[in-house]
Amino acid sequence: xxxxxxxxxxxxxxxxxxxxxxxxxxxxxxxxxxxxxxxxxxxxxxxxxxxxxxxxxxxxxxxxxxxxxxxxxxxxxxxxxxxxxxxxxxxxxxxxxxxxxxxxxxxxxxxxxxxxxxxxxxxxxxxxxxxxxxxxxxxxxxxxxxxxxxxxxxxxxxxxxxxxxxxxxxxxxxxxxxxxxxxxxxxxxxxxxxxxxxxxxxxxxxx
Numbered sequence: 785x786x787x788x789x790x791x792x793x794x795x796x797x798x799x800x801x802x803x804x805x806x807x808x809x810x811x812x813x814x815x816x817x818x819x820x821x822x823x824x825x826x827x828x829x830x831x832x833x834x835x836x837x838x839x840x841x842x843x844x845x846x847x848x849x850x851x852x853x854x855x856x857x858x859x860x861x862x863x864x865x866x867x868x869x870x871x872x873x874x875x876x877x878x879x880x881x882x883x884x885x886x887x888x889x890x891x892x893x894x895x896x897x898x899x900x901x902x903x904x905x906x907x908x909x910x911x912x913x914x915x916x917x918x919x920x921x922x923x924x925x926x927x928x929x930x931x932x933x934x935x936x937x938x939x940x941x942x943x944x945x946x947x948x949x950x951x952x953x954x955x956x957x958x959x960x961x962x963x964x965x966x967x968x969x970x971x972x973x974x975x976x977x978x979x980x981x982x983x984x985x986x987x988x989x990x991x
Contacts, residue, residue: 792949803896857977865903905934
């Protein structure tokens with residue numbers, strides 16, 4: 785935290801506060817998550833944590849992507865915005881060594897907000913929270929695509945802001961082609977989230 789310039793520090797603290805407010809606001813509502821939803825959220829949180837510990841290298845210089853957000857997108861379908869936000873919160877306790885506290889706070893906060901935004905987009909696009917059934921396909925692809933776009937867009941914006949404020953990347957260093965490749969890979973991995981949700985109907989947490 786000491787190495788960050790003060791605008792970046794303010795940004796991280798603000799983001800963490802906003803994420804905490806979102807979670808507190810929704811969890812205080814009666815019946816925010818049922819007993820079954822809590823167990824599903826716990827399993828998806830563990831999956832998120834497992835994937836977060838092993839980021840996938842891409843064919844893009846200095847770029848890796850964690851497929852953990854697939855678990856968050858599966859949570860959007862299975863348990864809704866609040867569950868997806870809680871799954872994203874597990875990024876704070878990532879088991880990857882050498883991650884400073886400030887980065888853990890930022891990752892947790894951004895995934896909370898991304899998960900909540902994806903859940904909101906899913907519902908607004910006509911999606912229904914719960915176990916998807918055969919008759920839900922291919923109709924569910926539209927709200928799930930909306931959730932994916934919302935998650936990726938919010939994640940990109942939040943990350944771009946902290947990178948800019950931390951002055952780690954200059955204007956001329958952000959190349960268009962690698963960025964497009966990165967976003968394409970990010971969207972592609974989102975398919976796993978829907979696969980997890982679809983398989984949950986038959987094999988539950990084994991999916």
